[in-house]
Amino acid sequence: MEMNLKPQKADTTIFEGEGGGYYAWTAAKTPVVVEAAIGAGRLVLQPQGFALPHYADANKIGYVIQGSCTVGLILPEKPEEKVLIIEKGDAILCPIGSVTWWFNGGDSDVNIIFLGETSQSYTPGLFDYFFLTGALGVLRGFSTEFIAKAYHLNHEQSKHLVESQANALVVKIDAGVVNGFPHKCNCTKEEYVVNLDTDTESETDHTERVGLTPKLVRLEVEAVLDPYYSTTHQIMYVTKGGGRIQIVGLNGTRVLDEVVEEGHLIVVPKFFLVALMASDKGLECLCVSTSPRPLTMKIGGNTSAYKALSSSVLEVALNVSPEFIKNIKS
Structure with a gap:
């Protein structure tokens, strides 16, 4: 089994504008994302940046690396908008098909890494997004006649509904509009968010929703994470510091021996052994297993x-x- 497991930073800018940007790992530089059916993306929201409402064809977890933001979440078959305030250290569960929007009402950037599995995605190794509004909005694909009937509008109103938002993905909101935005949680945050800074082990009832399990690994200066393997694929994202990683695969063959740093993504195939060694700056790493009940064994x-x-x-x-x-x- 040969896989290119070399650590990579996001190689593709999906969108970049005044309100922020979205960046992804693709098969061009990280072919293992297709082979392992996983996906990774990074959302950056600048102050007053608003990611338009959308849903995706994959289960994923969004982990806040920097800042805090407001999230709207609507689960399939449950047409109620849950409003959540998430901050650094929070991991929010985003089940497949759920509608979300993201807004940065603060005065500094928000940085969120999304990790998940893409076994049901149309584009292997990527999260495919379907936007409810904007230049890429799904309603643009319907004729005016269908829109008018579905929403009880006339011809002009139908065109206005579909075409009024000309921007795509992320927009910057005027200060006057911000005041009317939801700014408080309207639900129990713990039902949808796990704080990895305080929770060492994610609860199963949370992870069952998305079929993924997140954990945060912190290594002190020059400390070592002992070799271990998992029965499922793992996605690792270095959130802080750096160090060195080694992965051993079939027949005791070392398949990876690389220096890693902040922003690097690494995929560890199931049953392959992995060990980490922190640099003189320590190492912090988000690990997501592609199972709600991953089994691991330390060696x-x-x-x-x-x-x-x-x-x-x-x-x-x-x-x-x-x-x-x-x-x-x-």
């Missing part, structure tokens, strides 16, 4: 398979002395 440390194996079994398996086994297990 190093106090809770590892090596520790659990009988001493006599290890002695024969490694072809070493009993004294050496004692050193390993201690």
Whole structure:
């Protein structure tokens, strides 16, 4: 199994304008996103930036790296707008087909990384977005006759509904309009958001909704994350600091040995072993497993398979002395 697992930063600008931009990892530079059926994108909202209402053909998790913003969320079959205020450290669950909008009402940029799986996407390795409004709005595809009948409008009103918003993806809102925007939560935030700064393990009932499990890995200066494997694919995004990563695949072959830094995305295939070593600046990494119930096994440390194996079994398996086994297990 050969995969190009080299860490990559976002290689494609999907949109960039006055209100912000959206950037993605594509098969051109990161072919493993197609092979592993995962997706990744980064949304930047400038002050008063507004991402137009849309839905996607994939389950994903949005993690706030910087700033805070207001999010509107409407789940399929539940036509109620949930308004949430999310901030740095929050991971919001975005189920497939849910309608969302995102607004930065603050005075500094908001930076959100989206990680998820694309097994149901039209474009392998990418999240396909369908916009309710704007230059790419889905209603533009219908004839005026259909719009008029569906929304009980006349011809001119139908054209106005479809064509009044000429911008796409992200717009900047005038200060006068901002005051009328929703600015308070109207629901229980914990039902839709996991704070990875405080929650070490995500609750299953949250992750079941999107079939994904997020966790935040923090390593102190020059610390090591012991080798482990997962039964599902993992997506890693370096949010702070840097270091080094090694991945070992079939037949004990090292398939990756690279320096990583902030902004790098790495895909770890299922059952491949991975280990991280932080630099002199430490390392913080968002890890998302493509399962609501990922199973992992450590190969190093106090809770590892090596520790659990009988001493006599290890002695024969490694072809070493009993004294050496004692050193390993201690």
